[in-house]
Amino acid sequence: MGLNLSSKCREYGWGMYGLLVTLILASIYLSVAVNQTSNTVREKVTTLLEEKIPSLTGLSDYESALLRYQLALNKYFARSISRDRFMVVEGEARQEMAITFNYMLKGLDKPDDVNNIRDSYAADLALAPLLDAELTKSNVDWNKARNILVDLNTNTIAIRAQLDQLQAQLETASSVSTTEVVQDVKASSFLVHLYTAGSLFIAFFMIYQFKARLTSERKLAFQAWHDPLTKLPNRLSFEHRLTVLGEDPHTVVLGAADRFAHIVGGIGHQRADQLIVEVTKRIQEVAKLHGGEVFRLDGANIAVLYKFTNSHTDFYTSLEALKRLGTLPVYIEEQEIHVTVSLGVSEYPIHGLAPSDLLKNADAALTAAKESGGDSYVFYSHSLNDRSQEKLALQAALGHAVEHAELELYYQPQFDITRSRLVGFEALVRWIRSDLIVSPADFIPLAESSGLIVPIGSWIFREACNQIKIWNEGREEKLLMAINISPRQFNHPDFMLMVREHLAKSGADPSWIELEITEGVMIQRPERTALLMKHLRQIGTKLAIDDFGTGYSSLSYLKHFPASKLKIDQSFIRQLKLGSSDAAIVQAVITLGHSLGIEVIAEGVETEEQLSLLRNWGCDQIQGYYYSRPLPADKAGDFMDICAGPTMAWNNSTLAPS
Ligand code: C2E
Ligand code: MG
Ligand code: MG
Numbered sequence: 001m002g003l004n005l006s007s008k009c010r011e012y013g014w015g016m017y018g019l020l021v022t023l024i025l026a027s028i029y030l031s032v033a034v035n036q037t038s039n040t041v042r043e044k045v046t047t048l049l050e051e052k053i054p055s056l057t058g059l060s061d062y063e064s065a066l067l068r069y070q071l072a073l074n075k076y077f078a079r080s081i082s083r084d085r086f087m088v089v090e091g092e093a094r095q096e097m098a099i100t101f102n103y104m105l106k107g108l109d110k111p112d113d114v115n116n117i118r119d120s121y122a123a124d125l126a127l128a129p130l131l132d133a134e135l136t137k138s139n140v141d142w143n144k145a146r147n148i149l150v151d152l153n154t155n156t157i158a159i160r161a162q163l164d165q166l167q168a169q170l171e172t173a174s175s176v177s178t179t180e181v182v183q184d185v186k187a188s189s190f191l192v193h194l195y196t197a198g199s200l201f202i203a204f205f206m207i208y209q210f211k212a213r214l215t216s217e218r219k220l221a222f223q224a225w226h227d228p229l230t231k232l233p234n235r236l237s238f239e240h241r242l243t244v245l246g247e248d249p250h251t252v253v254l255g256a257a258d259r260f261a262h263i264v265g266g267i268g269h270q271r272a273d274q275l276i277v278e279v280t281k282r283i284q285e286v287a288k289l290h291g292g293e294v295f296r297l298d299g300a301n302i303a304v305l306y307k308f309t310n311s312h313t314d315f316y317t318s319l320e321a322l323k324r325l326g327t328l329p330v331y332i333e334e335q336e337i338h339v340t341v342s343l344g345v346s347e348y349p350i351h352g353l354a355p356s357d358l359l360k361n362a363d364a365a366l367t368a369a370k371e372s373g374g375d376s377y378v379f380y381s382h383s384l385n386d387r388s389q390e391k392l393a394l395q396a397a398l399g400h401a402v403e404h405a406e407l408e409l410y411y412q413p414q415f416d417i418t419r420s421r422l423v424g425f426e427a428l429v430r431w432i433r434s435d436l437i438v439s440p441a442d443f444i445p446l447a448e449s450s451g452l453i454v455p456i457g458s459w460i461f462r463e464a465c466n467q468i469k470i471w472n473e474g475r476e477e478k479l480l481m482a483i484n485i486s487p488r489q490f491n492h493p494d495f496m497l498m499v500r501e502h503l504a505k506s507g508a509d510p511s512w513i514e515l516e517i518t519e520g521v522m523i524q525r526p527e528r529t530a531l532l533m534k535h536l537r538q539i540g541t542k543l544a545i546d547d548f549g550t551g552y553s554s555l556s557y558l559k560h561f562p563a564s565k566l567k568i569d570q571s572f573i574r575q576l577k578l579g580s581s582d583a584a585i586v587q588a589v590i591t592l593g594h595s596l597g598i599e600v601i602a603e604g605v606e607t608e609e610q611l612s613l614l615r616n617w618g619c620d621q622i623q624g625y626y627y628s629r630p631l632p633a634d635k636a637g638d639f640m641d642i643c644a645g646p647t648m649a650w651n652n653s654t655l656a657p658s
Pocket of ligand 2: 426484516546
């Protein structure tokens with residue numbers, strides 16, 4: 001979603017740059033266009049104001065001066081004004097006509113148009129002295145004087161007609177100029193409107209773009225600081241908060257759901273996500289009540305940060321409340337799930353000054369809480385770190401165990417009770433470290449958690465195959481070699497390849513090999529496990545379910561997994577007595593196995609009593625100290641020879657214990 005938004009922003013970003021360039025070009029164009037229009041308008045208006053309009057004014061002033069001139073002549077003829085007055089009026093009119101005539105000429109495109117007027121006007125001017133001469137005669141010839149006036153009128157009418165024509169011409173020219181000016185102004189204001197509309201569009205687009213970018217940035221910031229599943233602040237936020245808290249008192253509580261991998265194996269990843277959401281919601285509600293802030297670190301791991309130390313009354317109440325959450329079942333799609341949590345506590349400043357130390361120590365405390373069986377809280381103490389240091393040293397040494405040839409396989413015999421025969425061995429690894437034998441119970445979990453089990457497991461498989469090949473050479477009734485396979489080894493992508501390769505190289509027949517896997521393996525990745533088991537059965541190897549009864553699997557798993565043997569865990573055998581609950585479980589497992597056509601072996605058989613009970617209930621095979629402890633290869637070879645002898649002279653005291 002965030003990616004979508006940012007790619008959209010990038011797309012729009014290019015669009016925006018395009019629009020801004022367009023806006024700049026449009027501004028330049030607009031400025032040039034408006035400048036041109038204003039120049040044209042200025043020119044046209046100047047012509048109009050300085051030429052056409054003065055011309056029109058001159059024309060009408062000239063006409064009125066002409067009329068006054070005519071009137072003066074007429075009045076003089078009628079003797080309504082004296083000669084002196086006539087002279088004055090005629091002179092003024094003549095002068096005015098001269099001035100306005102020139103004024104009128106200015107606005108004319110073709111001054112030749114007024115040549116006729118000029119001639120008639122000159123003729124008119126010549127008539128005044130003629131009239132004056134006639135009227136000042138002692139014997140006035142009134143007909144001649146009247147004729148002069150008639151000529152004057154005729155001329156004046158001609159001049160006025162021509163003036164009307166000129167006026168019409170000037171008015172048309174002015175109106176064309178005005179229309180052109182209006183059109184230019186209109187075009188220019190259209191451009192301005194267009195530009196304004198474009199600018200507004202770009203402004204809105206930029207606001208939209210800015211908002212989209214802001215939203216995307218906010219989203220990215222949220223994603224960077226929060227966990228997408230639970231929406232809780234994430235590890236980065238947590239570390240940042242710790243740094244910000246500085247020297248203020250605070251306490252860190254790291255929490256993890258117990259046996260979460262098993263739960264995921266049982267309910268699948270999708271439901272596990274729902275479970276995480278539900279559990280973290282509950283944790284958040286409880287922590288909030290007591291002033292705790294919750295962060296999701298990864299998987300089913302959370303951190304609660306309290307801004308006080310454990311001396312605060314709320315602290316223990318909060319821890320207890322968090323622990324009590326484990327007693328409430330969670331319902332996911334109507335399935336009831338119980339999740340307990342382990343909590344590790346470290347406090348500033350007594351358990352660490354730097355945030356990284358506080359975290360490391362809270363983690364050590366959490367590990368201790370988990371190792372103690374879970375559903376508990378542990379406060380950090382220095383001894384915890386000593387233990388983890390020890391573990392790290394052990395892990396480092398284990399890394400070299402194969403190359404330093406420190407590993408050795410021991411073999412514990414397995415017997416068929418009904419036929420009283422040795423049927424096979426279980427390969428059990430030992431680590432000889434500076435002449436001390438380290439129990440696999442101590443280092444196999446470490447090898448498992450560090451991933452070293454993959455190379456170590458491969459070495460074990462190869463050794464066991466080579467050994468059974470030697471033992472079965474020329475042997476009529478072939479023995480079985482049971483090899484323990486740990487979950488991580490089984491789930492490794494190259495597991496099948498490793499099995500095929502060692503079988504082929506050793507020359508051991510696959511039917512001589514029995515792989516022991518625990519119920520935990522089946523739960524973790526059921527589909528893959530079923531498929532892999534099918535492949536293993538197809539190539540001919542046998543499959544036993546080890547420690548049967550201690551895991552969390554439902555019995556329905558047996559239907560889907562092609563197991564050839566069930567190994568009843570020794571915890572059911574240890575206290576085995578007639579009528580006990582262990583007896584009921586053991587009998588039930590034997591019946592279940594047989595009804596599914598699966599052999600049943602009991603491990604950890606130490607006494608005669610246990611053996612006879614198992615024999616009576618129809619158990620097929622047994623393995624335990626009663627017959628033999630796990631033996632090094634040479635002693636196991638001796639043991640085989642004794643078993644092959646005429647009488648089975650073996651018992652648990654004849655052979656050295658491992
Ligand atoms: P497991 O596969 O259930 O092995 C049986 C354990 O019971 C062995 O412990 C064996 O020595 C012990 N045992 C056998 N009979 C008796 C008995 O009568 N009484 C008592 N008290 N114990 C008996 P060990 O050898 O210490 O192995 C412990 C676990 O370590 C094994 O349990 C298995 O889960 C793991 N392990 C051992 N060897 C290997 C190995 O080669 N590969 C892997 N992946 N795991 C191994
Ligand atoms: Mg085993
Ligand atoms: Mg076992």
